[in-house]
Amino acid sequence: MERHRFDVAIIGAGPAGLMAALHIPAGPTAVVLEKGARPGRKLLLTGAGQCNLTAAGDIGDFEHCYGDHGRWLRPALRNLSNRDLITFFERRGVAFSCTPEGKYFPKSLRSAEIVETLLADLRRRGIALHRDRPVERIGVVDDRFVVHGGGDIYEAAAIIIATGGKSYPQTGSTGDGQRLATALGHTIVPLKAALAPVTPAEHPLAPLAGNSCEEALLTVMRDGKKVHAAAGPLLITHTGFSGPLILDNARRMEPGDTLCLAFATVRREEFLRDLIDASRGRGAIAVKNIVKDAGLTKNLREALIRHAGIDPDGRAAELTRDRFAALADAFCAFAITIKTLGGFETAMATSGGVALTEVDPKTMMSKLVPGLFFAGEVLDIDGDTGGYNLQAAFSTGALAGRSVLLPRPV
Numbered sequence: 001m002e003r004h005r006f007d008v009a010i011i012g013a014g015p016a017g018l019m020a021a022l023h024i025p026a027g028p029t030a031v032v033l034e035k036g037a038r039p040g041r042k043l044l045l046t047g048a049g050q051c052n053l054t055a056a057g058d059i060g061d062f063e064h065c066y067g068d069h070g071r072w073l074r075p076a077l078r079n080l081s082n083r084d085l086i087t088f089f090e091r092r093g094v095a096f097s098c099t100p101e102g103k104y105f106p107k108s109l110r111s112a113e114i115v116e117t118l119l120a121d122l123r124r125r126g127i128a129l130h131r132d133r134p135v136e137r138i139g140v141v142d143d144r145f146v147v148h149g150g151g152d153i154y155e156a157a158a159i160i161i162a163t164g165g166k167s168y169p170q171t172g173s174t175g176d177g178q179r180l181a182t183a184l185g186h187t188i189v190p191l192k193a194a195l196a197p198v199t200p201a202e203h204p205l206a207p208l209a210g211n212s213c214e215e216a217l218l219t220v221m222r223d224g225k226k227v228h229a230a231a232g233p234l235l236i237t238h239t240g241f242s243g244p245l246i247l248d249n250a251r252r253m254e255p256g257d258t259l260c261l262a263f264a265t266v267r268r269e270e271f272l273r274d275l276i277d278a279s280r281g282r283g284a285i286a287v288k289n290i291v292k293d294a295g296l297t298k299n300l301r302e303a304l305i306r307h308a309g310i311d312p313d314g315r316a317a318e319l320t321r322d323r324f325a326a327l328a329d330a331f332c333a334f335a336i337t338i339k340t341l342g343g344f345e346t347a348m349a350t351s352g353g354v355a356l357t358e359v360d361p362k363t364m365m366s367k368l369v370p371g372l373f374f375a376g377e378v379l380d381i382d383g384d385t386g387g388y389n390l391q392a393a394f395s396t397g398a399l400a401g402r403s404v405l406l407p408r409p410v
């Protein structure tokens with residue numbers, strides 16, 4: 001067992017912890033304690049290994065991408081905005097490209113470039129990184145923290161907990177930080193898998209796995225009442241539904257809810273009227289040809305027609321009013337019951353975490369334990385897909401790092 005003394009100890013070498021370390025003003029000694037042998041394991045997986053770092057647009061518009069918690073994040077997002085984040089990496093030699101949908105990726109399309117850049121800066125700044133140090137316990141003795149990790153003991157005047165959420169546990173994020181925070185007196189909003197795919201009780205569209213829909217509409221119904229509605233890209237998978245429309249709205253869903261999907265983004269009544277118009281006076285036209293303008297793949301169109309109990313090659317003249325209505329339901333009100341939402345193994349983020357009411361949004365310091373800071377997904381923050389989670393991790397990390405040795409209010 002070794003005993004170490006630092007001014008600041010940062011727990012967790014993910015994007016939040018590394019960015020926090022790099023924003024500590026020059027002077028104090030700092031150490032990053034990482035549970036595993038490799039830092040930034042989840043960061044390496046982001047954007048399918050390409051790292052969707054952040055999104056384009058005004059940082060003020062980011063807030064609505066964090067559910068009800070965007071307002072709380074405002075000081076952190078303004079302290080390190082999307083533009084600042086891009087500039088931070090550009091100054092260190094990383095070039096970026098932005099997709100037409102406004103997603104920023106490193107030009108190399110290698111998330112490893114982002115991790116390597118952070119680690120190179122850590123070395124340049126002389127900040128220690130101790131690997132294989134799973135922190136199990138934090139004590140407070142005479143205004144100093146005593147951190148037990150991997151058999152060693154670290155004493156520090158301030159600590160930043162940046163241990164992430166609980167999703168993709170193989171990357172090291174297993175809810176340790178929430179347990180450490182609880183032991184220090186903090187309240188934890190129950191952890192739930194977020195950005196998770198949906199498995200329906202029945203999946204008649206399973207053979208269409210891989211088909212997507214650029215813009216679909218989603219209505220979430222619970223006990224017969226509409227509880228949420230949204231629009232966005234939808235992906236059909238072997239087990240159910242995914243894509244931004246499902247992932248971004250999973251935090252509003254529960255098993256047992258009915259999801260009403262509209263693959264055609266016009267209202268049902270309008271779609272029905274268009275169908276009847278398209279077949280009027282053209283009795284010989286095949287049913288599959290009157291839905292050609294729905295903007296979906298041929299396979300998906302034909303599967304939806306079959307789902308309505310209609311032969312796609314049948315003649316439109318044979319459709320009764322009820323059959324037209326069934327067709328409109330299949331395209332504009334495709335109902336599924338949620339059997340399960342993806343668990344922590346498949347979810348890309350964790351909702352819940354350290355309660356935001358107990359953390360100062362202007363500094364990321366605990367309101368309960370002076371000198372204790374939080375950053376990243378350990379907090380009760382989860383964002384939409386598209387770079388918003390990394391932006392939140394980097395922004396809260398930078399703010400915690402900058403604030404960590406400021407004089408504390410008495």
Ligand SMILES: Cc1cc2nc3c(=O)[nH]c(=O)nc-3n(C[C@H](O)[C@H](O)[C@H](O)COP(=O)(O)OP(=O)(O)OC[C@H]3O[C@@H](n4cnc5c(N)ncnc54)[C@H](O)[C@@H]3O)c2cc1C
Nearest residue numbers: 012014015016035046047052135164172376377387389390
């Ligand atoms: C597959 C996948 C793809 C994603 N893609 C994107 C994307 O493209 N864009 C985007 O914005 N977001 C993406 N995300 C989400 C994003 O990766 C996370 O929100 C972000 O990594 C959170 O950063 P963090 O630093 O808070 O936590 P983490 O990245 O989870 O890092 C926490 C670190 O703390 C360490 N740790 C945990 N417990 C301890 C302990 N007891 N002692 C010491 N160390 C500990 C862990 O080992 C880990 O290294 C993706 C997530 C996944 C799973």
